[in-house]
Amino acid sequence: MIHKETLEQRIKRVCDFISHNLDEQLDLAELSEVAALSRFHFHRVFLAYTGVSVTKFVQLARLKRASFQLAFESTTKIIDIALAAQFDSAEAFSRAFKRTFSQTPSQFRQTPNWPNWYQVLDFTLPVLSDAALDVEIIDFPQTPIAYLTHCGDPKKVYTTAGNFVAWRKQSRCSPVKSCRTFGMPNGDPNTMDEEDFRLKICGSLLPKLHEVEPNSFGVKAGVIPAMRCAKATHIGSHDTLENTIYALYQQWLPQSGEQLGEHNCFFEYLNLIHEVNECDLRTDVFLPLG
Template structure:
């Protein structure tokens, strides 16, 4: 029975990933049941049993999730976001968005309630078959950064990210198009109380000083030194899996010792630029 359960889990994972990769395509029950290698007479019940919602609702939430990032971090017109999400009018989009997230698209754009948004989108996590981890060792140069410090629940990190993005746009000191973006978590969100979680959201800068500002952005440096680097593919929500794999599988056999600086992330692209399945994040593990 356990083997059957694992097979079904991987089938549903394939379906979820296929949906994420084809949000702009017509998705039929026949297509999805074929992806799952499951009879169409049973597929919907299997999906519902594992995910707790129908495929139709899952697809709608996936589109609304992407639309949420468009609203929060881009300046596209709401009607354009609505059409991309598959709605025929901004009114229909507004009804569906408010029904799911309490706020209208305009309200979410102006002041997103990320905590409620996370609760709505807190779907079951399906164990993924681990990929073979490819690790390289690099000499990371000392890097001047501007950063905003996030202290509090991981679900509120996007609020801090929004502040940092607003600072970038207002000052032009760390333009998104030509600067690199890093995240430095100083604790593991799975092992500390929400109020004790800290993460710095950083962007590279050329200057070594930052003028006082209303966003709380200050200057800092990511220290240079040797680092082991592994790439995480896909959702930022599962990045911890790759981090643990790096510590569990690579580090014990590497003969390397850790430096006194936390692991950190280099975000290669962003959720408002690409589909979630296409996200790329490099994980740096500082070593001596």
């Protein structure tokens, strides 16, 4: 019996294709071929499954990438970000960006309105995952870190991340290129009150540098203790990170015979959101074991 591909699978394939080809010219004819649908049906099916037109989806994907570049790459010129987003001029880019996020690129670079940004990008994407979870049990070593704690609204965490990046650029004791980057939440933001949420944004310290000088950012020194962990690698957007986390708790753990440790799960960001396209993000999820 031949398996018939669902419409949801076809739209997911198109979304993945777009994410991997943001630097290319993408037109309706090509994308409808990727979906194996006529152009007439493709446009309507895509809108039905995502809530936005395919043209709007492509532009939003490019503007989303541009917003990370604006926020975290302060030395990159706006015109270069505009051209990378497939705009012919900084003016056209600025108009589209302001129309989308209610801030000009310069305003967003200075003071990003992340809650509004999340609201704009809050549309439905097909989530299909047939891949088996690849889990490895490891001994995580004690790791000295510098950290900055985000408190409250998870939708403002990029503001704290930006401050931590700025500190790293100034301090030189936890450079991004040669030190590891971690996220350590105090729990699941989906199951707690907004004001109770905490996330430590961390960078490992260079060898022999286990202290952090007083600074205006509020960055402090700490340690991730040694512990035994289950590790799985999440590939793709941080917005879908919970899929891998829940799979560890709900699927792998009951079958493993292992017991949970006292520490909350935490993450290592193997690459950063402003460095690669979202589809190429790689994040290790660590589940501490007893």
